[in-house]
Amino acid sequence: MTPDQMIARIWTIRKANPGNLMARHFDEDYFRSLDEPARQRLERIIKTGIENPDSQMGAYAMNPDDYDRFAPMLDPMIRDFHGISAETEIAQKHDWDTGASPCDLGAIDARLKEVSMRVRVARNVGSFPLPGAMNKEQRVALEKLAAQAFARLIEDPAFGGSYFSITPGTANEIDAAEYDRRVKAHQMFKDMSTDRYLNVAGISADWPHGRGMYVSGAEDFLVWVGEEDHLRIMAMQHGGNLNVLFERLRIGLECLQDLLPAFATSPRYGNVTSCPTNLGAGMRASLHMRLPGLTSNGRDLTRLKREAKTLGLAVRGAGGEHSDAGEGGLVDISPSARLGVTEMEIMRRLYDGAAALWAMENA
Numbered sequence: 150m151t152p153d154q155m156i157a158r159i160w161t162i163r164k165a166n167p168g169n170l171m172a173r174h175f176d177e178d179y180f181r182s183l184d185e186p187a188r189q190r191l192e193r194i195i196k197t198g199i200e201n202p203d204s205q206m207g208a209y210a211m212n213p214d215d216y217d218r219f220a221p222m223l224d225p226m227i228r229d230f231h232g233i234s235a236e237t238e239i240a241q242k243h244d245w246d247t248g249a250s251p252c253d254l255g256a257i258d259a260r261l262k263e264v265s266m267r268v269r270v271a272r273n274v275g276s277f278p279l280p281g282a283m284n285k286e287q288r289v290a291l292e293k294l295a296a297q298a299f300a301r302l303i304e305d306p307a308f309g310g311s312y313f314s315i316t317p318g319t320a321n322e323i324d325a326a327e328y329d330r331r332v333k334a335h336q337m338f339k340d341m342s343t344d345r346y347l348n349v350a351g352i353s354a355d356w357p358h359g360r361g362m363y364v365s366g367a368e369d370f371l372v373w374v375g376e377e378d379h380l381r382i383m384a385m386q387h388g389g390n391l392n393v394l395f396e397r398l399r400i401g402l403e404c405l406q407d408l409l410p411a412f413a414t415s416p417r418y419g420n421v422t423s424c425p426t427n428l429g430a431g432m433r434a435s436l437h438m439r440l441p442g443l444t445s446n447g448r449d450l451t452r453l454k455r456e457a458k459t460l461g462l463a464v465r466g467a468g469g470e471h472s473d474a475g476e477g478g479l480v481d482i483s484p485s486a487r488l489g490v491t492e493m494e495i496m497r498r499l500y501d502g503a504a505a506l507w508a509m510e511n512a
């Protein structure tokens with residue numbers, strides 16, 4: 150594709166798919182002002198949005214410095230997605246202090262002790278390219294580094310557990326049946342090689358090499374290796390107490406930080422992630438809860454989505470991105486904001502929002 154053809158395609162997408170933020174913010178003059186190597190780099194970043202016109206974002210960073218290098222193109226997309234005006238300065242702040250706000254849903258209603266809680270953060274090691282630009286050797290080398298860190302966690306009674314690799318021929322390799330079992334248990338990530346957004350970006354390349362998952366002994370602290378980001382570090386628990394969940398993640402994350410080379414960060418965008426939607430805290434906190442009243446027993450999410458939006462929450466089915474509601478109105482709710490909000494603010498928003506939806510459900 151010549152630059153002229155590419156630009157023409159982007160204009161077509163801009164008309165037909167107004168939601169595609171890459172097409173919405175593509176700046177022809179800026180693109181043409183770049184030298185050839187830079188143009189090629191930018192093309193690779195936005196290719197996913199050109200090949201997938203229905204993209205919401207339509208770009209994945211390939212290297213940790215892309216957000217600074219290509220800021221004239223990426224910053225407006227980031228602001229648009231995260232709802233930050235052009236005049237507002239972006240400076241990601243962090244706050245992991247649970248002390249000030251008790252966030253125990255079980256204290257509101259004992260039935261809320263049943264909810265399944267999950268919080269994950271995305272992290273990328275600064276000395277490697279991001280997953281879209283890694284070669285097979287780099288994927289395997291990164292997995293090796295991570296596995297060494299997990300070996301230390303496994304020795305620690307507070308973590309224990311095991312590392313499961315799906316890289317063919319490695320020491321911790323699990324078979325297909327065990328992999329499927331872990332996917333069904335909502336622990337392991339799905340086969341990325343069927344995701345067209347990730348494919349075009351190169352993020353799912355060399356599948357399943359360099360991929361795996363650490364699970365703690367209590368199965369409440371997990372780390373994905375080689376998915377959309379180098380590492381997806383998460384805590385999952387039942388019980389309704391979001392602060393306990395949050396602390397589990399904080400401590401595990403701190404241990405890993407000490408055991409691994411420095412993670413990529415930016416003063417503006419916080420934690421550097423492949424997808425611009427995850428920048429900032431890089432955190433997704435969610436609850437799986439049953440809201441049969443607000444969803445007509447899981448058949449219709451329209452009303453719930455509308456109510457949730459006013460609370461700053463996004464709703465999806467319990468089966469993950471793009472899924473429908475499960476049996477009995479089982480849905481996944483999660484604060485939408487990532488950039489410009491601290492970790493604790495995200496947690497607080499989830500707690501307040503879940504409490505408000507629960508009150509509506511039972512009104």
Ligand code: ARG
Binds near residue numbers: 206346377426
């Ligand atoms: N690349 C897709 C798009 O632009 C997904 C964006 C958000 N989801 C994600 N898993 N990063 O629509």
